[in-house]
Amino acid sequence: MxxxxxxxxxxxxxxxxxxxxxxxxxxxxxxxxxxxxxxxxxxxxxxxxxxxxxxxxxxxxxxxxxxxxxxxxxxxxxxxxxxxxxxxxxxxxxxxxxxxxxxxxxxxxxxxxxxxxxxxxxxxxxxxxxxxxxxxxxxxxxxxxxxxxxxxxxxxxxxxxxxxxxxxxxxxxxxxxxxxxxxxxxxxxxxxxxxxxxxxxxxxxxxxxxxxxxxxxxxxxxxxxxxxxxxxxxxxxxxxxxxxxMPQAEDLTRLPKRKADSNKGTYGKVLVIAGSEEISGAAYFSAKAAYLSGCGLVKVFTHEKNRTMLTTRLPEAIPVTYDGKKNLKESLIAAVQWADVLVLGPGLGRSDTARQIVKLTIQTAAVPIIVDADALNLLSEELEILKGPHTDLIVTPHLGEMSRLVDMPIEYIKKNILMTAQDFSREYNVICVLKDARTITSIPYGKTYVNTSGNHGMATAGSGDVLTGIIAGFLAGGLTPEEAAVFGVYVHGLSGDAMVEKTGYYSLMAEDILDGIKEVLK
Ligand SMILES: NC(=O)C1=CN([C@@H]2O[C@H](COP(=O)(O)OP(=O)(O)OC[C@H]3O[C@@H](n4cnc5c(N)ncnc54)[C@H](OP(=O)(O)O)[C@@H]3O)[C@@H](O)[C@H]2O)[C@@H](O)CC1
Ligand SMILES: [K+]
Structure with missing residues (x-):
């Protein structure tokens, strides 16, 4: 560093x-x-x-x-x-x-x-x-x-x-x-x-x-x-x-160690709570990134409609699906209790069901949660949920999501990016990963990290979902929430940098960033 x-x-x-x-x-x-x-x-x-x-x-x-x-x-x-x-x-x-x-x-x-x-x-x-x-x-x-x-x-x-x-x-x-x-x-x-x-x-x-x-x-x-x-x-x-x-290449030695005498249980269990009736890809990107970042077992809690897509594109991920509100509560709580780490929000939508899922997860989970995308948009309408008791939370807003969370214009947040991330992390006692050209990770009443890896080609659909999966994979592998957030952001950027030579800035896609993880972590 x-x-x-x-x-x-x-x-x-x-x-x-x-x-x-x-x-x-x-x-x-x-x-x-x-x-x-x-x-x-x-x-x-x-x-x-x-x-x-x-x-x-x-x-x-x-x-x-x-x-x-x-x-x-x-x-x-x-x-x-x-x-x-x-x-x-x-x-x-x-x-x-x-x-x-x-x-x-x-x-x-x-x-x-x-x-x-x-x-x-x-x-x-x-x-x-x-x-x-x-x-x-x-x-x-x-x-x-x-x-x-x-x-x-x-x-x-x-x-x-x-x-x-x-x-x-x-x-x-x-x-x-x-x-x-x-x-x-x-x-x-x-x-x-x-x-x-x-x-x-x-x-x-x-x-x-x-x-x-x-x-x-x-x-x-x-x-x-x-x-x-x-x-x-x-x-x-x-x-x-x-x-x-500011993290540096030599800090990658601090990533979770792999042991010769290990099995899939050694590297933790991630539950990705993502996707909705309308959106399917987000859950796939997040779940695959968690696997690529070393996690042993990934379950995806999603709408029944996404089961075929998921089992076809990522058969390693175990789908736990719901259809309507039937059994939603029971199956969500059981899945949450199974996991060591949760990802909450990618492609979740803003329906009443999504709102219920977000509320229930934050209020019942005892393990760290990475909160992203629609979960953040829903929370911006009910910020008191964050004020209540909660487990370790890593929130990963981009400028637009942060703008909704703090009710300030994007231009203001961009100009005051350090202060915005720091104030938010302290006010709600969460690790705040505020994503921009230089992503800021603020630890409540602790350190602030400025990330310098990554490139503008990574401003593409699914890129944020990949980030949630990397952070989750590192957490499941044994890093602390602070380490997982900081190195997750750093490796995510490096993964984009590793691929941009092949794809160019225009054509870099989330799938390429997934391939980049392999390059960076091999
Ligand atoms: N031992 C050391 O300390 C070492 C220091 N080192 C070097 O010193 C540098 C820091 O030096 P520094 O503190 O003297 O400040 P510096 O940037 O030269 O300018 C201050 C002057 O500018 C003025 N001023 C400010 N804004 C202004 C404006 N908009 N328009 C007009 N005027 C303005 C300000 O006026 P004032 O605000 O007082 O009215 C003051 O007169 C540091 O960057 C490094 O290079 C190295 O040698 C290593 C050892
Ligand atoms: K100068």
């Missing part, structure tokens, strides 16, 4: 490193700059003519140190200092003095940015000729590298005025674009664009990943992310461990 830090946490561990362990701030800055220069070389970016755009905070100081290092290696370097130089932080003032001592050109810009830097619209023939000549000269002297050191984790409000103009100009210029710590204009916590932002090819971020680099739209602005060790270590957490994490 990798930590994802917000600006407050990062500032605190900077401070702890400096004040508790006595590492001077300038030493950290120097190490940060060295790492940026190393990355430039590793990526073979051409630094022959480099522009470094600095702000007055410590991000600007990092930029100045990078400028000096590149200059002393024989590159042509120009520095723009945007903002009032008198407001420079202590370290940045020091870096500025060093630049002056080496005679490195710095252009100070306090206001009216474009008058000095930008290409003006020509207003006469002579001016047009002059502009063409300027353009030719510019083409010969164009920067090969643009380094953004305007704002880092200290961005505190929307970008306006000369800062906005500086960012627009950096984006307009050609050359490889590198952001120091975080692209200027991106909020380190949410990934939101604060007015406007720099678009980087590479971002070198210090010590730990920042959440805003991985959430959209920040992820679009960051380009390739490089984490640079600058000497700030876990010791600086001072036992206050960050609560936001």
């Amino acid at each position: 990798q930590y994802l830090l917000n600006a407050r946490e990062m500032k605190q561990i900077d401070k702890n490193t400096i004040e508790v362990f006595g590492v001077p701030s300038l030493v950290l800055m120097e190490r940060a700059a060295l790492r940026v220069v190393e990355m430039i070389k590793k990526e073979a970016a051409d630094a022959k003519r480099t522009l470094v755009v600095c702000g007055t905070g410590n991000n600007g100081g990092d930029g100045m140190a990078v400028a000096r290092m590149l200059y002393l290696e024989g590159n042509e370097v120009e520095v723009w200092l945007i903002g009032n130089p008198e407001k420079c932080s202590e370290e940045t003032k020091k870096q500025y003095d060093i630049l002056k001592a080496y005679g490195i050109p710095v252009v100070e810009q306090k206001e009216g940015f474009c008058e000095q830097f930008c290409v003006q619209e020509p207003d006469s023939e002579q001016a047009q000729i002059q502009t063409q000549m300027q353009t030719q000269i510019q083409a010969q002297t164009a920067y090969t590298l643009i380094i953004d050191a305007l704002f880092g984790i200290g961005l505190s409000r929307n970008v306006e005025g000369i800062h906005r103009e500086a960012i627009e100009e950096m984006n307009r210029l050609e050359g490889t674009k590198i952001a120091i710590d975080i692209p200027s204009g991106i909020h380190a916590d949410s990934g939101a664009v604060m007015g406007n932002c720099f678009y980087a090819d590479h971002t070198v971020t210090f010590a730990y990943n920042k959440t805003g680099l991985w959430l959209y739209p920040g992820a679009d602005a960051a380009g390739q992310i490089h984490i640079a060790d600058i000497g700030i270590t876990k010791e600086s957490f001072l036992e206050k461990e960050p609560q936001m994490l």
Whole structure:
């Protein structure tokens, strides 16, 4: 797992490193700059003519140190200092003095940015000729590298005025674009664009990943992310461990272990309560995903109409069917009591029968339940059910389902995805898996996980049903609800990624994601 830090946490561990362990701030800055220069070389970016755009905070100081290092290696370097130089932080003032001592050109810009830097619209023939000549000269002297050191984790409000103009100009210029710590204009916590932002090819971020680099739209602005060790270590957490994490490929070693001396009972029993008179496929996708994720035995509680489909497409799954309301209660309770894990909701519909099934299952089950799709839509009309006593619940809404659950517009939820998942998980004491391009898994009063596997081809019918089955399979195999939710989401994304090379984004279907599970788990 990798930590994802917000600006407050990062500032605190900077401070702890400096004040508790006595590492001077300038030493950290120097190490940060060295790492940026190393990355430039590793990526073979051409630094022959480099522009470094600095702000007055410590991000600007990092930029100045990078400028000096590149200059002393024989590159042509120009520095723009945007903002009032008198407001420079202590370290940045020091870096500025060093630049002056080496005679490195710095252009100070306090206001009216474009008058000095930008290409003006020509207003006469002579001016047009002059502009063409300027353009030719510019083409010969164009920067090969643009380094953004305007704002880092200290961005505190929307970008306006000369800062906005500086960012627009950096984006307009050609050359490889590198952001120091975080692209200027991106909020380190949410990934939101604060007015406007720099678009980087590479971002070198210090010590730990920042959440805003991985959430959209920040992820679009960051380009390739490089984490640079600058000497700030876990010791600086001072036992206050960050609560936001991102699963990585190496974490797959934590999936349920298979034992040589085992039988189908060893890997748990899943009951998939899914499908309705009208919808048949959802139950199949969920049940098959549970099998593919290692579960030993799967029963499907569904409408009698789905029996033939199920026994034909997935003969390994045992159907328990109902027809109308006759014996519904008794057979549902018996099936629920048989299972170690329940999936509730895919393709269930919103009939009175479905409502009864959802209510009864949540109120009687003593084993973990993964609640999805129509079960969530029904719950959004009767949220008090979630307020009552219940077993471990993992809810897996997409943005539309979440919008119904919390009665807020989808756009609001998308912008506030972390907070929405966290608030919901705490209010109802459920694990909330809020599905989007970066699915968020929030543990009530615990950790929050940001998932980075998966692709837009997976936004397809049945994809969510597959996810419920994977989580159920992992739970049945012995993972905790937290582990099963986090790794279920991660493996689901990897399964889509594994297949998209063969299918392309347009043609990826739920059946392909099922095939992808085999690739990922083999
Ligand atoms: N030892 C360390 O700490 C290390 C730190 N390191 C580096 O330092 C960076 C953090 O530095 P930082 O805290 O100085 O913040 P930074 O992002 O440079 O900018 C703050 C300045 O911008 C201003 N400002 C904010 N928003 C604005 C806006 N919209 N429009 C205009 N102005 C705005 C803000 O003004 P204020 O809000 O105070 O009015 C303040 O003056 C970090 O990302 C990393 O690169 C590394 O060297 C490793 C060691
Ligand atoms: K920056």
